[in-house]
Amino acid sequence: xxxxxxxxxxxxxxxxxxxxxxxxxxxxxxxxxxxxxxxxxxxxxxxxxxxxxxxxxxxxxxxxxxxxxxxxxxxxxxxxxxxxxxxxxxxxxxxxxxxxxxxxxxxxxxxxxxxxxxxxxxxxxxxxxxxxxxxxxxxxxxxxxxxxxxxxxxxxxxxxxxxxxxxxxxxxxxxxxxxxxxxxxxxxxxxxxxxxxxxxxxxxxxxxxxxxxxxxxxxxxxxxxxxxxxxxxxxxxxxxxxxxxxxxxxxxxxxxxxxxxx
Ligand code: IPD
Ligand code: CA
Ligand code: CA
Numbered sequence: 116x117x118x119x120x121x122x123x124x125x126x127x128x129x130x131x132x133x134x135x136x137x138x139x140x141x142x143x144x145x146x147x148x149x150x151x152x153x154x155x156x157x158x159x160x161x162x163x164x165x166x167x168x169x170x171x172x173x174x175x176x177x178x179x180x181x182x183x184x185x186x187x188x189x190x191x192x193x194x195x196x197x198x199x200x201x202x203x204x205x206x207x208x209x210x211x212x213x214x215x216x217x218x219x220x221x222x223x224x225x226x227x228x229x230x231x232x233x234x235x236x237x238x239x240x241x242x243x244x245x246x247x248x249x250x251x252x253x254x255x256x257x258x259x260x261x262x263x264x265x266x267x268x269x270x271x272x273x274x275x276x277x278x279x280x281x282x283x284x285x286x287x288x289x290x291x292x293x294x295x296x297x298x299x300x301x302x303x304x305x306x307x308x309x310x311x312x313x314x315x316x317x318x319x320x321x322x323x324x325x326x327x328x329x330x331x332x333x334x335x336x337x338x339x340x341x342x343x344x345x346x347x348x349x350x351x352x353x354x355x356x357x358x359x360x361x362x363x364x365x366x367x368x369x370x371x372x373x374x375x376x377x
Contacts, residue, residue: 306330
């Protein structure tokens, strides 16, 4: 199947949504609360309208799973999985670290992923079986090991104050056994950075398909490894993810297993 037409359209729309986000950052915008902590801004909604609207025009027969609206399902073979703005808390606070994330699932398999980081003008993309790239240059995960010399990334769920699955114990265990952990606030970029070799490993819990679908393909296509916390094969519909350069994966799984058995 020729994936290039999907990739070209996804890249074009990701750049358009990214330009909108760049223009609106640090401007007064409408912000609503989804929950006590969880926000949504007018820019999340406008970006989703741009992305889904644009794809619907080009590919009217496709299905859509996106964060801010329910588009139903027509049982199509092709489904776009979209986070229009990953890193909403950052965006709402004027912290310039957020991204557009788009993936295309065909017959249940993620075949294409695009992540655009507007403030760095970096466009990460991957097609299954064809490798991953950043602004046209091939991407590869880092050659770094062991865990003690590695830089990791993670995040915490919005309901971490009220739910026991809050990642706090895992965070403490990892912090004692690696070089450092970054909590930058955009899971899609954490995964893109694993693919680019800028971060050696990433884990998180309670993520949604739109947070990870594009990033998981990027990591796999850049030569990394992605599993569930127990080492089982990972699906984007499983909320517990570990992604790494492969070399530190077993060490990461061992730490997560200790946490699960505590
Ligand atoms: C969030 C970010 C964050 C992660 C949260 C996600 P949003 O997505 O990816 O890094 O820790 O769990 O919900 O709400 O900014 O699209
Ligand atoms: Ca997200
Ligand atoms: Ca989002």
